[in-house]
Amino acid sequence: MTGLAFAAPLALLGLLALPVIYWLLRVTPPAPRKLHFPPVRLLRQLAPQERTPARTPWPLLLLRLAIAALISLALAGPTWNPSAVTPSAGPMLLAIDDGWAGAPDWDKRVAVAERFLMEANRDGTPAALMLVSQGAIAPQLTEAPKAADELRAARPKPWLAERGAAATQIKAFVADHREARLVWISDGLEQGEAKAFAKELNEATRGGASLEIFSSRRPTLALKGVVNDARGLEVSVLKAGAALNGQVEALDEKGRVIMTTPFAFEGSSDKTSAKFDLPVELRNDASLLRIVGENSAGAVGLLDARARVRRVAIVSGSGESQPLLSADHYLAKALAPFAQVLNPPPAESDPILAALADRPNVLVLADVNIAPGEAFEAAANFVEQGGLLLRFAGPRLANANDELTPVRLRRNGRVLGGAMSWETPKRLAEFEPASPFFGLPAPSEVTITRQMLAEPDPGLSAQTWAQLADGTPLVTFERRGKGLIVLFHVSADTTWSNLPISGVFVEMLKRLCALSGEDATGVGGDGSGNQAMLPPLRTLDGFGALGAPAPTAKAIGADFHGGASSEHPPGFYGSPGSAVALQTVADDDILQALDFATLGLTPHPFDLVGGARDLRPILLGLVFLGLVIDWLVLMRLSGRLRLAAALAVAFVAVAASQPPQARAEPQKAATAQRERDAALKTRLAYVIAGDARIDETSRLGLEALSRTLDQRTSFSPGEPMGVDVARDELAFFPMLYWPINAAAPQPDAKTVARVAAYMRQGGTVVFDTRDALTAHANAAPTPETLWLREMAKGLDLPALEVAPRDHVITKTFYLLDGFVGRYANGDTWVEALPPEPPGGAARPVRATDNVSAVVIASNDLAAAWAQDISGQPLYPLTPGGGRQREMALRGGVNLVMYTLTGNYKSDQVHVRDLLQRLGQ
């Protein structure tokens, strides 16, 4: 679709005039310079009059012809990359796919749409904005600026919208407005009935409407099928488009990256997988997977409590005589696909104690009777603390059962269908809805020949998760403390039933394992028979950031298996301890790029926005340039160039050489003066961030802090100073306050080296990213954070941690819990303290030997400090209040005191007072 077209091709006829212009120019030389000169008489007596340049010199001729040709071309209104269709003059309908697939380049989409709306505004045509996700709403024609406001308020949704409703609306719209100009900013995915939608658009063009389609060239990537099992943490990566490789990162609940792993697509495959090789404990910390650099909900995979790999310890009562027939073997095989089975403990010690020493999530006791004593206490404690005790019946348990069973058991159990029984082996009954097994098939081939019977106490049915066809319990449970005891009334080997060798056994164990570690109020049925509804806890937005759920989000049932939608946005549902993840991309979803070509459509990429680029400004610019050159040449020819050249040279000289040369001397003097000032009085300093507003805030904030320090402490700082880290000497300042301005260019390597040297020499830099309000733990980092990260690469930073409550920085003047500023929710990071010595006496305060060279805050400290001349605060605080402002100032006092006094307050001398004041 690249090419050249002309709005007024007839103007090109002007090119025919070029020969005439050529001839005219040839015979019309440039006018000579005229001047009075008294000794002309003498000149006249000289040689004959010289008349050499009677003709225009050829370079000038060429230049003038070029100018004439350019004018002619410009008049013809050339356009680069014209649209295939001439846009209709009718009202504009702007359809935007606002699913998550459009999120990574949402800004570009908005920019494209805005340009169209501006065009409509220029032409005075009304426009309607239709977000495909809101296809049910009929598009309203409004003035373009209003539509633009609407557009700017729109955000991508964390699901892929079905386009059916939108197609219907478009049909109706085109029926009303024959000359409609349709613009579809597509996400390029076939999902969501894109073909039908495109067909509908095509239909509309036949009716007289014009259609322009824009689609990103960027491939769409998505994560699905997060599997965290015994083999590892694995996730499938889907692509639509021409992606090759990338990286997936795993983040924990606080948004810290645990690990980044690469993935690559092979050949034309649209699916690949990324695997994290991590120890189970670390893997279980992961709560979110994300494709690096792909800020969309689809590129996020969520890990809920169910996705944790459970550590399972098996203690079996049966001997080692026939290992392949033992309960151990069946259990290990059944658990292996999704849980980590711990090695059997060595035989000499008590097996239960040994198993618990490995800190399992699930303790499986296959036909083991727990003798009262240490082992019993340990097991009971394990359950109280939230462990899942899974027991299987067996001959030993049948003979002497203990207290750790969900129900009271009868001795000996019963035999079904044996030689001594009239009855046939029993089958499984269908699982009740209240049971965690609900939804599993109850296969008919599973037969139970022996079982242990429960005493028919009242409430037995409420404690039953699975029962036989005759209503006798097969699996019973009881909650104790935070934990759960589950008893299979059959043995874990095949002597009592063939359940352990059926597929449903694996599924049952899987679901049981998932229950471990959840708190007692969670899933699993509380016997009331009501399906528990899980309210949305934290949901993803279209960009893939976790946040508070939208008010429209509805609770899901525990067995919810649909995909994400407007009612159920992806995210975590349930209560914080036992949240259930609803993935953006369901396991059976696929991604497929929409093949526009087969639909007879040609999408434009975003960078050729507007479909066309008007070349007129460029041509006219060239014409102007040509005229200037022509003028200069004429000046030269008539001998007057000197003045012009001198002027130009003077101008350039003034513009270019003025700063370094003319200012050099006074600047040197000013620098010397400034350094003298800085050296003679200890003062606070801030780094000039390059933004007038930020710098002013820093200055006023530090002024207010200086006043506070003067009033409350024995330190009287001088006027704060703005520092240009690239030029000024930093050595005079104990502390540099550095507000991050993401719009500023990165400092060069030399500057970073200066800062690093300053930090090595004992200076403290307080970076303030000022983004606590916009930063989310799991979301993409804010521009300020990225900026700081980029710069910090050259800084050789030590390990950092969120300032712990016993860090000396919280004790240097005031006793503080944290450092609040304009916001109160951001963390403050300092150099990590060495771990507390084990067995050492608990001390209320800890410190390193040095002052932390770097403090990273995100609460916009200076804005909270800043006051105007009359002492009135300049900025409102979030959440607000005089107390917060006071605490911000106190935090500032502590920071300054920390940089000045170091670990003084951690000295043992102060411990008594500190303990007293802390009320311990």
Add this chain to the structure above:
Amino acid sequence: MAGSDIETHWFDPLTRRGQASPDAEAANMATKLPRLIAKAHEIAGSVAHGVHGRRRAGVGEDFWQYRPFATGESAHKVDWRRSARGDQLFVREREWQGAQNYFVWMDGSPSMAFKSSLGGDYKIDRAAVIGLAVAEVLVQGGERVGALGLTPAFSARNIVERLAEALAGQSPTDRALDIPPEAALPSRARLLLISDFLCDIAALSARLQEFTNAGGRGAMLMVLDPAEESFPFMGETLFLDTDGGASFHAGDAASLRSAFARRLDQHEGALREAAKRAGFLFLRHHTDRPAAEAALAMLMGLGEGMEAR
């Protein structure tokens, strides 16, 4: 290269109308004259220090010396007051102060109303300043000065103002002459001719000869703008004649530079020759040099070269 960003200014002294505003101001005699007069006074003041009395006995009014009475002299020459103090007779001699008639001519033709950005003044102004200053110094020295063809020679304290008035009242036709006008000269008149002498040499030579024949002698000061000497022009240029002659079209002015310099030398040589033949002193002055320099040179030349004859 002297630079081709030379600006030239010219106004028509006959109509006193300039083409551009700075020229208009220069052309306005009423505003210009007091300045010229002041300048002439100033230069005369500085030059007068360099000029002294004749230092010999003569018919002046100032005392020179007493000398012994020589026999045969007429008795009324005896200074009785001095002689009465002794036995010897003394004659009181006065310094020789032969007052001469000087005539100044400043060229006021259109070619003089020219100035380039290289020179300091319009040539016409410079000529006036030099002429008036020299007149003042001469009058202070006891001579009589007049404007050639306009006034008789006279001696007055306000000689500068009176000459300036006379010049201002000159008729345009007289002013347009680029050679000295025909004038009846008293015997042994001294002539000070200040002009650019871009004129017809034959006519000038004839006129000088006339003056010589009438007993006149004197000095010629050629006032030139530096641009007229160095010809710093470049590029295609149309040179307009200030005297109303045909203009000259140069394809590339820079290429004419050497030829023009030769031609100017030749012209000057011819002038010198004419001056020598008529017994005139020939001096040159550029407007970028101080006017006092030219005035002094002229006075010294008058004092020495002309007395030698």
